[in-house]
Amino acid sequence: MSDWPRLFESELLRLGLQPVRARQLTDETAQQAAEHAAPPADVFGPAHLYARHLVAELNTPATAQRLAPGPVLLSLTGVSKRYRRRTVFAGVDLRVRGGEVAAIVGANGCGKSTLLKICAGLTRPSAGEVRRTRRVGFVPQDGGTAGWLTAEEHFTLFGAAAGMVPGRARSTGVHLATRLAWRPSRKQPVQQLSGGTRQKLNLVLGELHAPDLLLLDEPYQGFDQGTYLDFWQQVFAWRDAGRAVVVVTHLLHDLQNVDHVLDLGASFEEGQR
């Protein structure tokens, strides 16, 4: 036969499935191919792609089973930002409930990152009202990590800031990393990690204290294609767990599954006229 079952199983493990479940799915897949009296590659295509497809399918609840949206966790009303006499944006309204995903889109320089910082309470709006839930996770576009510390030291440090004991912060961090197909090395300082892996660290740190509202600023820079898909899968898993997620993005092809799209370019131009 071929390497197909082995490749399939190892990709399932890489995607974070429990070994027992991965073995079970591999056995079933072999049986299904046997029903068709064909090699698995003919029935399912390349092993690693089918593994990703299967995991994504199993993580997607049927539309009928999606939870009704929860309470409003973030609300912006008539928010504007000016730097001196330049209006960056004006009249921005946005409401995001638990169980919803919102995307902030727009060209470079239209103030997407500024708006996200306003959502997080790190920047004050020039006008308008912002209400947010108490537990917020913020993932910046870059930076935010200390190069000479290891990933586990980051978990401990950020966990301590949220009142978590070190052991629990570490195990939570490692567990969350696994869901992004990343196994942090115990000794490697963060400055030796690739840009994509540092972004994974940022994502894990943003989620470490189980926030109800997640604010993500293009957190997938430097991700390869597989990791990028893992990232969106993770966003929808957060959503289905009842959290509210706001993602800043300039990639428009991801928007079909989000609940709200705030086009900052468009709202700014309307605000000007």
Next chain:
Amino acid sequence: MTPRPWLHGFLDLCLLAMLRERPDYGYGLAQRLAAAGVADVPGGTLYPALLRLEQQGLAVPGWQPSESGPRRKYYAITDAGRDLLDGQAAEWRQFRDGVDALIEARAPR
């Protein structure tokens, strides 16, 4: 036959409807879909959908021996599956009638 994007939303509905008629295994369901003229569903689409139905408690699997080859995983619909099917069937009819009405409508001469 039906382009894949259309089928995507209705595959669960079709599978549940066939399982309500009688329990069946994956390959049998694929053949029934093709015979009904609905779609040639590739294994890579069919089996994840069946696993999802199983995981959501809409169908339960059982093993049965086959006359040729290895034993087969047969799926049977559950009560929850029946309830969902009833709801989705009503939605489907409404959708179908709406699309039909749009297709039949013509500009006045």
